[in-house]
Amino acid sequence: MELNFEAADIAFRDEVRDFFAGSIPEDWRTRVRAGLRLNPEELIHYQKMLAERGWGAPTWPVEYGGTGWSPVQQYIFWSEAARADAPAQFHQGLELIGPIIFTYGTPEQKDKYLPRIISADDWWCQGYSEPGAGSDLAALKTTAIKDGDHYVLNGQKMWTSYAHVASHVFVLARSSQEEKRQRGISLLLLDMESPGITVRKIPTMDEKYHTNDMFLDNVRVPVENLIGEEGRGWEYGKVLLDRERMVTASVAIFLKQTISAIRSAAARRVIGNVPLIEQPGFRGKLAQFEIEVMALQTMVLRLMADAANGAESGSRGSMVKLRWSQLTQEGTALWVEALGPEAMHFEAMEGEAAGLPSLPADMPYAMQGALYARVTSIYGGSSEIQHDIIARRAFGL
Numbered sequence: 220m221e222l223n224f225e226a227a228d229i230a231f232r233d234e235v236r237d238f239f240a241g242s243i244p245e246d247w248r249t250r251v252r253a254g255l256r257l258n259p260e261e262l263i264h265y266q267k268m269l270a271e272r273g274w275g276a277p278t279w280p281v282e283y284g285g286t287g288w289s290p291v292q293q294y295i296f297w298s299e300a301a302r303a304d305a306p307a308q309f310h311q312g313l314e315l316i317g318p319i320i321f322t323y324g325t326p327e328q329k330d331k332y333l334p335r336i337i338s339a340d341d342w343w344c345q346g347y348s349e350p351g352a353g354s355d356l357a358a359l360k361t362t363a364i365k366d367g368d369h370y371v372l373n374g375q376k377m378w379t380s381y382a383h384v385a386s387h388v389f390v391l392a393r394s395s396q397e398e399k400r401q402r403g404i405s406l407l408l409l410d411m412e413s414p415g416i417t418v419r420k421i422p423t424m425d426e427k428y429h430t431n432d433m434f435l436d437n438v439r440v441p442v443e444n445l446i447g448e449e450g451r452g453w454e455y456g457k458v459l460l461d462r463e464r465m466v467t468a469s470v471a472i473f474l475k476q477t478i479s480a481i482r483s484a485a486a487r488r489v490i491g492n493v494p495l496i497e498q499p500g501f502r503g504k505l506a507q508f509e510i511e512v513m514a515l516q517t518m519v520l521r522l523m524a525d526a527a528n529g530a531e532s533g534s535r536g537s538m539v540k541l542r543w544s545q546l547t548q549e550g551t552a553l554w555v556e557a558l559g560p561e562a563m564h565f566e567a568m569e570g571e572a573a574g575l576p577s578l579p580a581d582m583p584y585a586m587q588g589a590l591y592a593r594v595t596s597i598y599g600g601s602s603e604i605q606h607d608i609i610a611r612r613a614f615g616l
């Protein structure tokens with residue numbers, strides 16, 4: 220989608236375009252084009268590269284080390300990243316706990332944690348969900364009992380993505396038993412090296428490890444690691460969930476990468492002497508997909524502009540999350556269709572841990588991407604929950 224930018228925005232776009240042209244290694248591009256996530260070391264390297272350029276935190280205010288960019292600049296930055304086959308930045312520190320720390324944290328917490336999020340010296344993961352507490356998060360059972368100048372945490376977290384590589388985790392835990400379930404939940408910052416934390420990997424159906432069980436057994440957390448007030452974690456957590464939906468706004472811009480992947484696959488695949496891209500049935504599907512992506516991106520821009528003016532995302536955060544998850548699933552499925560049998564190529568699970576050699580550009584892992592894309596309608600609040608929010612907030616049902 221091309222927008223009518225002001226001259227200053229065009230100059231900014233050219234600057235960002237030059238940066239990406241000169242700084243993304245070819246094997247990263249190849250792997251992003253192939254539908255693979257970069258491994259944690261590479262994502263850390265990428266984040267450090269952006270931080271050195273002063274672009275580590277595109278959505279943060281300048282006073283906390285962010286860029287202070289306008290929504291249009293953020294949009295341009297993400298569009299150019301997508302255009303250059305750069306990866307999306309890892310978001311759990313940058314977009315989830317970082318903003319909570321700069322909004323509700325103490326000066327000491329801000330000084331200690333924020334610069335290390337931007338420089339990728341710390342890698343954060345999110346410890347909210349538990350067995351029996353996902354959509355119904357207020358049912359969480361992990362306890363945080365005060366003992367002198369520490370909280371002692373016990374319980375089980377589930378689906379803690381990237382806990383196996385993270386240095387820190389932010390956890391919602393019950394610090395007192397109140398009648399109203401949302402009360403008495405506190406938000407705490409934990410060092411993953413703390414004694415008593417055990418992480419067990421959960422393989423997903425794309426045959427990779429993204430996520431984990433995390434067991435907390437008498438984990439002692441200093442009281443200075445409490446965010447805001449004790450017992451008010453639910454309020455902070457809710458702000459964060461709202462922001463998590465906004466995060467999908469940035470990722471939605473990366474759907475452009477799926478469009479180019481589908482295009483090039485469909486141009487290469489010839490069925491009955493006619494390239495797939497020239498066959499009316501397939502062309503129609505691809506055109507429809509592109510239109511839907513454009514519509515979503517327009518919505519994303521509006522949401523970003525309103526957020527910059529202080530408006531809450533309301534139900535529109537949920538709409539964007541819902542549409543992004545649907546289009547991610549539809550896009551990866553269309554990519555599989557475009558590739559045909561070639562889509563069945565699988566990257567071994569061990570490969571991710573061991574570090575992969577460069578892959579030829581014609582070896583896309585589309586099926587693996589399509590399988591993992593199933594998760595987009597579950598995490599960050601399932602589609603049913605988003606429908607429910609839209610029904611209540613937008614239609615007052």
Ligand SMILES: Cc1cc2nc3c(=O)[nH]c(=O)nc-3n(C[C@H](O)[C@H](O)[C@H](O)COP(=O)(O)OP(=O)(O)OC[C@H]3O[C@@H](n4cnc5c(N)ncnc54)[C@H](O)[C@@H]3O)c2cc1C
Pocket residue numbers: 344345346347348349351352353354355377378379380381423429430594597598599600601602603604607
């Ligand atoms: C791969 C993966 C990675 C994840 N990463 C993280 C992470 O890093 N950190 C973290 O804290 N969590 C993470 N999650 C957890 C995720 O947020 C939850 O799985 C999600 O919120 C759903 O909760 P649940 O799994 O307990 O399912 P449930 O809440 O039990 O839902 C089961 C089904 O019932 C439906 N349902 C539930 N309640 C309602 C309702 N009120 N109305 C209509 N339908 C309803 C749901 O939509 C779903 O289809 C991850 C999950 C996955 C699968």
